[in-house]
Amino acid sequence: MSLESAVGARLIGTCLVAEKTLSLEFELADMSYRFEAGQAASLSFVDPPLSGDSRTLSFSSAPAELPRVTFATRLASGSPFKESLSRARLNDRFEISSPFGEFLLPKGEEESLPLVLLAGGIGITPFRSMIRQIRQSGQKRCHLTLLTLNRTQEETPFYEECRLWKEEGVLSWVPVETRGPAASGRSRESLVTSALEGIFKETGDGARLYLAGPPAMVDGLARILETAFRFPQERLTMDLFFGYPST
Numbered sequence: 001m002s003l004e005s006a007v008g009a010r011l012i013g014t015c016l017v018a019e020k021t022l023s024l025e026f027e028l029a030d031m032s033y034r035f036e037a038g039q040a041a042s043l044s045f046v047d048p049p050l051s052g053d054s055r056t057l058s059f060s061s062a063p064a065e066l067p068r069v070t071f072a073t074r075l076a077s078g079s080p081f082k083e084s085l086s087r088a089r090l091n092d093r094f095e096i097s098s099p100f101g102e103f104l105l106p107k108g109e110e111e112s113l114p115l116v117l118l119a120g121g122i123g124i125t126p127f128r129s130m131i132r133q134i135r136q137s138g139q140k141r142c143h144l145t146l147l148t149l150n151r152t153q154e155e156t157p158f159y160e161e162c163r164l165w166k167e168e169g170v171l172s173w174v175p176v177e178t179r180g181p182a183a184s185g186r187s188r189e190s191l192v193t194s195a196l197e198g199i200f201k202e203t204g205d206g207a208r209l210y211l212a213g214p215p216a217m218v219d220g221l222a223r224i225l226e227t228a229f230r231f232p233q234e235r236l237t238m239d240l241f242f243g244y245p246s247t
């Protein structure tokens with residue numbers, strides 16, 4: 001069955017953006033389709049045998065790139081949906097629902113506050129959309145910081161692009177790799193706490209924090225913010241990728 005108010009989408013490219021992490025690019029049939037950076041949509045197969053099966057995915061491209069859109073996902077084993085995605089071929093047809101979600105860049109007075117984006121694994125997708133939007137619009141944001149949390153560099157989605165953003169001065173990038181060479185046996189909590197101490201030294205008090213990713217990663221990061229920094233809830237916005245394991 002078709003998704004309500006879905007638009008047709010043709011697969012025009014795929015590539016691996018980290019170990020077992022697939023990026024898919026689509027061209028939308030409807031030129032009037034609009035979304036905001038940070039939003040998500042349901043991606044659905046049109047053809048059998050998975051016709052109608054869908055997953056919520058955050059746009060990883062910027063609105064300015066429409067009518068092309070990209071999504072990225074971890075290729076979990078045991079997910080028929082993901083297995084079919086990894087076998088999808090150019091020109092295969094999909095449907096994409098209307099966009100939804102309120103995980104949007106701060107607006108109004110809050111725009112001038114330092115912004116810290118904490119991406120747990122695949123949680124970088126809505127941030128990539130936001131950062132590409134900021135970069136393409138030529139907007140200058142004071143103190144934009146991205147922390148990526150992954151096990152290794154190879155598992156860090158869009159590693160090269162993050163490096164480029166840092167090189168271009170679009171943002172400060174703090175990659176935390178819990179099994180990387182610099183981890184030297186330290187716990188995830190200890191590595192993240194040190195990284196955040198460094199970030200807060202730069203931003204001072206008053207930063208706005210955004211967290212995105214699988215619930216277990218977001219909850220873990222939120223706990224560190226609460227216990228180690230007593231970070232105020234009202235300056236914290238979270239995007240939980242429900243559907244990934246919560247423990």
Ligand SMILES: Cc1cc2nc3c(=O)[nH]c(=O)nc-3n(C[C@H](O)[C@H](O)[C@H](O)COP(=O)(O)OP(=O)(O)OC[C@H]3O[C@@H](n4cnc5c(N)ncnc54)[C@H](O)[C@@H]3O)c2cc1C
Nearest residue numbers: 040055056057058072073074076079081125241242243244
């Ligand atoms: C707002 C939002 C944004 C997201 N953005 C991304 C993204 O950019 N990249 C990404 O990889 N994943 C994203 N997700 C998670 C994604 O929707 C999948 O849940 C996840 O990728 C796991 O899919 P799977 O096929 O591997 O799991 P499966 O093993 O097939 O799913 C496990 C079970 O959970 C159910 N399920 C799957 N998705 C959901 C869901 N969203 N809500 C409730 N139940 C569900 C399935 O029906 C199944 O019963 C996002 C989720 C949300 C809510």
